[in-house]
Amino acid sequence: MADRSLRGIRLGAQSLQSEEGVVFEERTExxxxxxxCGRDTKLMFAHDAEAPATWECRTCGSEAVRRVGDTTVEVDRSSEKAARSHWDMLLERRTIPELDELLEERLALLRSRRGGHGGDADRLSA
Known part of the structure; x- marks a missing residue:
C-alpha cells in the first residue's frame, strides 16, 4: 500500500497545471x-461583452448603476410590466354593477342555506 500512495504532495492545495501557453481574453473594467450607500464597485468583463446597465451592490444589495465617465447610464425600464393584483384582473372581466349583482346572489344563496335566520350574512350586507 505504501508504494501506491502519493507522498510529499498536498492534494487539492496546489494545481499541477501551469499558465504556459494560455492566451487571456482582453478585458474591460x-x-x-x-x-x-454611495459605494463604487469595479467589475471586469470581456472586452467584447455587453456590460449590464445595473448590478447588485455588494454592500447593501440595492441596485447599482453603471457609470461612464461622470454620468450614469440610462436604465431602460420600458419592458418591465407592472404587477397586477387579483382585483385588477377581476375588473378586466367584470364591471362593478356585475360584481354587486353576483355578491347579492351569493348572499341570497347563503341565507337560504341557513334557513333565512338573519345571521352573519345579513350583517355583512348591511
Missing part, C-alpha cells in the same frame, strides 16, 4: 455606483 466598468464602474457601478450604488445610489443607496
Amino acid at each position: 466598468h464602474l457601478y455606483r450604488c445610489a443607496e
Whole structure:
C-alpha cells in the first residue's frame, strides 16, 4: 500500500497545471455606483461583452448603476410590466354593477342555506 500512495504532495492545495501557453481574453473594467450607500464597485468583463446597465451592490444589495465617465447610464425600464393584483384582473372581466349583482346572489344563496335566520350574512350586507 505504501508504494501506491502519493507522498510529499498536498492534494487539492496546489494545481499541477501551469499558465504556459494560455492566451487571456482582453478585458474591460466598468464602474457601478450604488445610489443607496454611495459605494463604487469595479467589475471586469470581456472586452467584447455587453456590460449590464445595473448590478447588485455588494454592500447593501440595492441596485447599482453603471457609470461612464461622470454620468450614469440610462436604465431602460420600458419592458418591465407592472404587477397586477387579483382585483385588477377581476375588473378586466367584470364591471362593478356585475360584481354587486353576483355578491347579492351569493348572499341570497347563503341565507337560504341557513334557513333565512338573519345571521352573519345579513350583517355583512348591511
